[in-house]
Amino acid sequence: MAQWTERRPSEEFYRVLDPDGKPVNDVPDVDESTLRRMYRTMVESRLFDEKTLAMQRRGEVSIIARTTGEEAVSCGSAAALEAGDWCFPSYRQTPAALYWGADKARAVAALMGTEPETIDEHLPLEGEPEVNFTPVYVPLAVNVTNAVGTAMTDRFRGTDGVSLSYIGDGSTSQGDFHEALNFAGVFEAPAVTVCQNNQWAISVPSHRQTAAETIAQKAEAHGVPHERVDGNDVLAVYEASREAVDRARRGEGPSFIEAVTYRMVEHNTADEESVYRNETEEEYWEDKDPIDRFEAYLLSEGVLAVDDLEEIREEIREEIQEAVDRAREVPVSDPEEMFEHHLHESTWKRDHQRAELQAERRGENPFTDFTGEGLQ
Amino acid sequence: MAQWTERRPSEEFYRVLDPDGKPVNDVPDVDESTLRRMYRTMVESRLFDEKTLAMQRRGEVSIIARTTGEEAVSCGSAAALEAGDWCFPSYRQTPAALYWGADKARAVAALMGTEPETIDEHLPLEGEPEVNFTPVYVPLAVNVTNAVGTAMTDRFRGTDGVSLSYIGDGSTSQGDFHEALNFAGVFEAPAVTVCQNNQWAISVPSHRQTAAETIAQKAEAHGVPHERVDGNDVLAVYEASREAVDRARRGEGPSFIEAVTYRMVEHNTADEESVYRNETEEEYWEDKDPIDRFEAYLLSEGVLAVDDLEEIREEIREEIQEAVDRAREVPVSDPEEMFEHHLHESTWKRDHQRAELQAERRGENPFTDFTGEGLQ
Amino acid sequence: MSSQVDATADEATEEMNVVTAVKETLRQEMHRDEHVRLLGYDIGPIGGVFRATEGLLEEFGEERVVDTPLSENGILGTAVGMAMRGDRVVPEIQFTGFFYPAFGQFMYTLVKMYERSGGNLEVPMTVRMPYSGGIKSSEYHSESTETYLVHTPGCRVVVPSTPYETKGLLAASIRNDDPVFFLEPKKIYRGSTEPVPDEEYTLPLDEARYVRRGEDITVYCWGAMVRHAETAADNVDADVEIVDLRTLSPLDVETILESVKKTGRAVVLHEARRTLGLGAEISALINEYALDHLHAPIKRATGYDVHFPGHQIEDDYLPDAQRAQYAIEAVMEYEF
């Protein structure tokens, strides 16, 4: 049996930039504004994590799971999408949403436990989103199957949309993942699945999740083309994703990408990672920070200047503060919203139970209906 | 998308005997009595199918699923087991059970819909079975996970038992299959999983189940060693299974075997295979009958003489007839047996509901207990 | 409120059984709306193990009649994605007893996406499942699993009891914007026929149906049990009212209460196990809202709390007209 003892993932993967930001392979053709947008997104995600962590410590939000150290994965892959595509995130893909201009105030409000109806009312979405984002999925792996479903419809309709979904390394142990990839393979669905392999599933290390050498090779089971990339290299992720997305759009079927990265922090704020992993491992990965790497590259290419860096951060911090302020102004959800959006029409039971809740909140006895004709 | 149009599975697999029974590879070292036992088992299974099909046509048994044409797979693999091992069949592995001396009368009684308690009472098992057979699993793929569980316990205890389970090609699309193989890989469980790839899952052809070239490669996803064999060649199946079982017994972990065979008949007696497949395909496979092939080999080697053949068949027919006669003597199950073996102790509800059933069968009203103190 | 809908005499009709009504309704809906897409294994060339989709592959092609790999969870999970993309998906699960592997997608996405997204993503879907017992098949082919569905918010559960009802309820289910489980009682797939209008029509998805009116006692039932209730009603010395629930979720509580307030006595007849079978909920509702109308305890004539038994003794498990009659008589004879 595999032990908890440290083990580093193989570096047999595709890489554009080495950890110091030096190109070791052909750099993909990305225009400067996109490069800046990627960089900004990753920083934004990192600072957003910092801010919400502080809020969590003050008790303003309940539990949060940070993306810190893993920003390149969903930033680089989501950047390969185009307007009209679909994206199915799990809880560690803040950069994907931010890349496509997600309203941070809505995200903060969601972390504060606000019901979606209240958010929609007080922080309405502005305009149509370019990329269709589903709500964040809490149950693991099931988003991949849904994404294959949207992709199948695109395939059957002959339209050219692409569906992108994310899964953690641990979650590839779930049957759902395999069922989804199998459907994708059989129907040649335009579905791109990205595994954000951050080496841990809470306390269980990636090498105890599977005896397979790589997560990428899991796609062999389904005849789905796969690629393994350095997940801390946003350009490598982008390039592999771009290829996969283009292939899907051309009707050439699904792809699976393993992006090798590292959860630099706790699983979530209820976790204590020092209990199960050691500092040498953490230090090994600190040197591979995806933001530092990309920053070094952009500086060396002159896409960014040293002076820009703090300016960008300052601007983002302000945006985040403004978003938090807006989120704080959203009132606490109306308890009656728990009855919303179960069926499209109301029902006898819903009406009666809602009336019970209303009575209770008025300080009246909700149980005095003995005829079914409703509370008097 | 893959079509229903005919497609033949690749013949890139391990084979000992060609379809005419001529060795094309080293013949494994198997003693003559074992060779004869294998041959006899396959014939027995075929004749058992014929008999129960006739009974089904007369309405004596409800629905049956024949193993016709696929006998080599479970015969050759079960022959690799040893006393004390565990075997987890699905519904198309009659030969595995027959190889280990299953009581055919009990099997017939089960097909007649007799409750297991009635069978145990009227056709008790004689002695301890050499290999532990579970009941036949009707729900697909779940047996594989259970088998990995027994194997894990053997591994944890440091004992040397092996667990063998079977799965159809269609059933490898179920998440259970992957979850099970993943556990087997991680825990290096002494679990051998055999896929009886008979090219069809009811009406769905194997090449529409997956985009993978072979079922064998599905094990790549889990770092589990795999082998693809000619499933109509009992010696090839035996050899691959023997290696896998020995490896497992030595503590070297799990294996997966794809045995390529063909469902020569209907899925079950409720099916009409002519609706969805064609005669050329059926003819192609008729030439590959596993019994004919093995018979040719045994005759050429002098292990059997032509005169033996009809004698063996006659002997088996008599045994089967005797088994059917014994099964027919088993009385119809007592309806009260439906209450048996849910929990180890009785419960209030069980006692009351059993009393209701008893009353109903006596022609009395079972609903007259209005106090909970039982029927008067 | 509830209503008896009848095929009026001057309409063009065709004599159909339940399984034909399923097939013809699917065909009609697929012609009506190009977004209707069928999904499931074995639904293509053989048209499903009960032939309910026979001929549809030829007629609509394999983009509309999608024969899938063997995975119930994969079927439900991809169907949810299709529905999110605007399809009206009609997945088939081969038997209710094979629904269990799909429980993850059921709970996490199918019944949840609409609520989770604050109403922004819809999942219009009709999951067809051959349901309940009586055909002497093997394990897992006979179960009545409605409790798992009815206890779960975010979906509807519908059970037709005649060919006419089948067409109207199935069309309504497909057109409905919620996920609907459409449970087809296998026992009555082919048993009998009745004239079914050629015209499109729908029946309401939240109204029970009075099969017959009576003054003395109410029998609540659905699916294949309705005809047993009718036989029992013919055989007892009481004026029996029969309510076919049709929609098990949401329940037509109004009709349930209306009937028992009039009759004062009630029996629930269902195939599912008794403990937390739907009879428990009906009994509890009556207790909460109509107790002082009640002249006798409510009896549940149901399956027993056991795994569905082998086919030799299946008839001893399943409620029938005799068991219904016993329950009616016991309740009628009860005096406080």
Added chain:
Amino acid sequence: MSSQVDATADEATEEMNVVTAVKETLRQEMHRDEHVRLLGYDIGPIGGVFRATEGLLEEFGEERVVDTPLSENGILGTAVGMAMRGDRVVPEIQFTGFFYPAFGQFMYTLVKMYERSGGNLEVPMTVRMPYSGGIKSSEYHSESTETYLVHTPGCRVVVPSTPYETKGLLAASIRNDDPVFFLEPKKIYRGSTEPVPDEEYTLPLDEARYVRRGEDITVYCWGAMVRHAETAADNVDADVEIVDLRTLSPLDVETILESVKKTGRAVVLHEARRTLGLGAEISALINEYALDHLHAPIKRATGYDVHFPGHQIEDDYLPDAQRAQYAIEAVMEYEF
């Protein structure tokens, strides 16, 4: 029949909360019987997300405390195999809300193997699941899913309500030869402590417990709801009897009926949704077997028929002492 078991004064005891009681009982049982094996993800080095298995990996090694890949269905399915092989397996499912992917193994093998094999194969197993709400966590971390289990034959369902009960019921579950679901109310994991005997002891798995005796009305409850029933009982102007069901399956029908036949009034208090929540079954049983003792309808003070809401409004969903009190008062004031 039912009995109140107390720690007698002269025994050595230790002050414990529920989660410590779980851990110490696991330790004691693992020492007692080498066939006890724990299984689940994150149960090793961190001792589970609630620390209920903390220290056990070090003490018993990784063959006895098996940290698994992330698959609930894999955990349950391999656990069944282990149990068939003679282990007494104690799998952990991290939260009840993550049980759903395991529904296939649950229905097909866990509850079925013993029956399917005619009693020849046993599946002794105790599935531990942190259960129910009140800790303001996110989606799927707060559910009360007992209906799915209680409606299913072939398993027991146990819920402790105090540290003392936890130890006795968990030890009994592990030693029992049936599959047991042991649902641990998260809300009371750490809330309060009580002295728990160091000695081994077990409590019966089919007897409800009288928390207090009373003459006027019975409150049926379990788990974290028991303390709300007690507060409500203290605050109302009635002599309340409180029955802690402890074992939701099989139900102690005798005690349920005994109590209500005496008091004539009843309330069920539970966190699960109302429709087909266990309250429905209790109400239906009382209706069937004790109707003429009843002086008022039975009210169900429960969660609503909705998906468990976000934590901002969780307290509005969950029943509490106030809701219990309202239900008691309404039933007490009712006159035919």
